[in-house]
Amino acid sequence: MLAVEALETRVRRAQYVAAIKRLGFRLARPDLPFEQPGDTFFGALTPAMAVEDLVHLQLLLDRNLIAPEVIGSLLMVDFPNPVFSQKRASLARHLTGLAKGESGAALLARLIAIVEQAASDQPACAATDLDACTGDRQFLHYAKIAQTADWRDEFTRTLRTYSAAVAGRLLADAKAGDDYVGLLAWRRQRFRELPRIAESKLLFPTLDNAVSERAMRLNATVAVAPR
Numbered sequence: 001m002l003a004v005e006a007l008e009t010r011v012r013r014a015q016y017v018a019a020i021k022r023l024g025f026r027l028a029r030p031d032l033p034f035e036q037p038g039d040t041f042f043g044a045l046t047p048a049m050a051v052e053d054l055v056h057l058q059l060l061l062d063r064n065l066i067a068p069e070v071i072g073s074l075l076m077v078d079f080p081n082p083v084f085s086q087k088r089a090s091l092a093r094h095l096t097g098l099a100k101g102e103s104g105a106a107l108l109a110r111l112i113a114i115v116e117q118a119a120s121d122q123p124a125c126a127a128t129d130l131d132a133c134t135g136d137r138q139f140l141h142y143a144k145i146a147q148t149a150d151w152r153d154e155f156t157r158t159l160r161t162y163s164a165a166v167a168g169r170l171l172a173d174a175k176a177g178d179d180y181v182g183l184l185a186w187r188r189q190r191f192r193e194l195p196r197i198a199e200s201k202l203l204f205p206t207l208d209n210a211v212s213e214r215a216m217r218l219n220a221t222v223a224v225a226p227r
Contacts, residue, residue, distance in 0.1 A: 009044065011170060015177025016043065022178070023185050024208025029201045039205055046184045047191045049082045069146040070108050072155055076142040077135055080162060080216035084190050087135030094118065094136075105147075112143050131217045165220035179222040186214040 020039050028035040039045075060066045078087040094114050115136050125137030133141070145154050169176040188204040189211060191197065213225040 011177040019178045019181035025205040027202050028206045047083050047187050073143040073146045077138045090135040115139055162218055169220045183214045183222050186211045
């Protein structure tokens with residue numbers, strides 16, 4: 001839907017090794033028993049958006065059941081955090097209010113109206129600080145752009161700016177590796193806590209100490225929630 005170059009995600013080895021040592025990564029499976037320090041053989045392995053989600057979205061588009069503008073506006077909300085995003089999850093409650101049969105521009109306009117009503121008592125959202133905005137306010141920001149003729153270009157510029165910021169930090173900021181490995185560690189931790197996950201305990205490493213909630217920001221830094 002949008003043409004964006006691949007995101008540069010390489011972390012310098014020295015930064016990665018230092019980060020996993022500091023966080024106490026270890027592979028452990030008590031039932032064997034088996035334990036060894038360090039990460040898996042797959043560096044930076046992390047939970048990601050499910051392939052099924054992408055397939056279903058493409059089917060909705062192919063069958064003209066939903067307009068690209070609607071999907072684009074929803075996916076732009078907190079896009080640096082494609083998994084475990086409370087802001088994205090908060091939008092689900094609005095979808096049940098949509099009338100059957102609405103599609104295209106009408107669907108986007110209706111969804112905007114629903115979210116505007118829900119966000120009426122929320123703090124105003126500054127376009128220069130979207131990270132501080134609620135999921136509702138972020139959606140309204142992007143949905144208004146989606147109603148313009150060049151919305152694809154606007155969304156693409158936003159994504160490319162973010163990608164460039166990440167690549168810049170990885171290249172020049174010695175703290176980037178520690179930040180990003182900590183973010184991956186939190187996402188892995190959340191995944192391990194999910195119920196009914198039929199995966200080996202060796203899929204992700206165990207941490208000596210639990211990490212606080214973390215989230216990626218649009219400027220490529222990582223926000224850490226106080227413990």
